[in-house]
Amino acid sequence: MSVVHAIFEKLQIEYVEHKDGEELRFRCINPKHSDSSPSADINTLTGYWLCRSCGFKGNLERLIKVVSGEDVDLSQYVSLDEEFRFKVQNIYKQSLKGISRYDDIIQFDDTMGNELKNFKPAMECEEAVKYLTGVKRKLTEETITSHKLHYSSEGDYKNRVIIPYFKNGKLIGFNSRFIYDGNKKFRYMYFLSHSQFEDYVYNLENVVDNDYCVIVEGPFDLMILRQLGYKNVISTLSTRVSEKHLQHILQFNKIIFCFDDDKESKAGQKAVIKAANLILEISPNKQLYYCKLPEGKDPTEASEDELKEAFNKLIRIKKKQND
Ligand SMILES: [Zn+2]
Incomplete structure (x- = not known):
């Protein structure tokens, strides 16, 4: 229930x-x-x-x-537990059946240890390489290796690419993407240590300076933009930016939001306005920008030229706007 x-x-x-x-x-x-x-x-x-x-x-x-x-x-x-589960579902817009999460760190390490035995570096698995370097994902070997992408051919995460989440060098969970069509309800499955995940920002370890950051929705968006040469690309792994995330985000002089341009729901745009208002409340002079992607596209669907054009025409977000 x-x-x-x-x-x-x-x-x-x-x-x-x-x-x-x-x-x-x-x-x-x-x-x-x-x-x-x-x-x-x-x-x-x-x-x-x-x-x-x-x-x-x-x-x-x-x-x-x-x-x-x-x-x-x-x-x-x-x-509280039910409330938490509801909020997590709400973030991922999918049933919690696809999300395993653990508050108990010993249980987390134990279960994670068991799953890890099934994972191999993605570059060593033909199916994974085909999926990741193919027309849909367009990732290079360097990206696959630097993000430590893995593949599971056995167990609960069978036929899935594993995207590990690291925090201060420690593995705190992972996302997994089913590599075949079908099985639509559980295209993504997550394994999370909740207490570690709350303020987690993906890819912080690869940030090189505090000049600017680009915030995207998902890890594949992030990888594509890094391949195009954008140095500091990070993700809260949803459109949600919470106060706990801000401690990591406010270190950058410029913040550029590059969320999906969802034509129907306008979810991406609404999320940007919400996050921008939160940031401007705390830091009114922060330089915030919105990167408007071609209608209906996310960064993995837009072409290289379309992405470059969008980044050349960043839109400054200044004061409060109502949606
Ligand atoms: Zn009515």
Whole structure:
């Protein structure tokens, strides 16, 4: 049962499950809409909901506020552990079935040790080399080696490229990408030590100075930009930039956001505005820029020329903007 299920039970909202329980359909909670047949859907992974009839929508916190009339935090309704799982799901926009995470460091090391036996350097595996150097990823041998990419031909991460996360030289987890088509729900699977991961910024160890940094969404975006010669490319491994990440990000004189240009959801642009506002609150004169990619593309999909053009036309982000 998801956090959303638990909250619907506690608030006594009737629902019908759709898409194997991934969505719940319920009567619209807009006081101005008397909804005789259920017109609203909520996604149980993200907590976002929408009434298809009147357009009333929001996140899980808003739903609780509208229904209970109280300003509440989720922890009043669910256990800390459930709340944490929900937030992690929300970051990765996928089911937690694809995410193994450990707070207990001994258990983490133990399980990680077992998995590591199945991993080989990617350059030594034909399938992995084919996937990583092929038209989709376009990575060079140098990139594959310098990011210590591995491949697993056995175990829970079978047929996956492993992207290890290092922090101060210690392995604190990894992401894995299934190399074949299909299996869409779990294209990516993560293995994380949560306490180590909270403030983690990918690729900090390869930063050469504090002149500027480029912040991207994912590790493959990052690798492509490094190959084009951008020296300080980092990633929070989602579009989320938290206060805990800022201690690492604020060291740079210029900060350039290069998030996906998602035409439909505008998720990338919204995330940039949110992160920029957070940074400008703490450091009002920080030079922030937005690198606008061709519509609908992420850095791995854009051509070299398109990327260079976007970096030549950086857009300065100055004061607060409302989305
Ligand atoms: Zn409605």
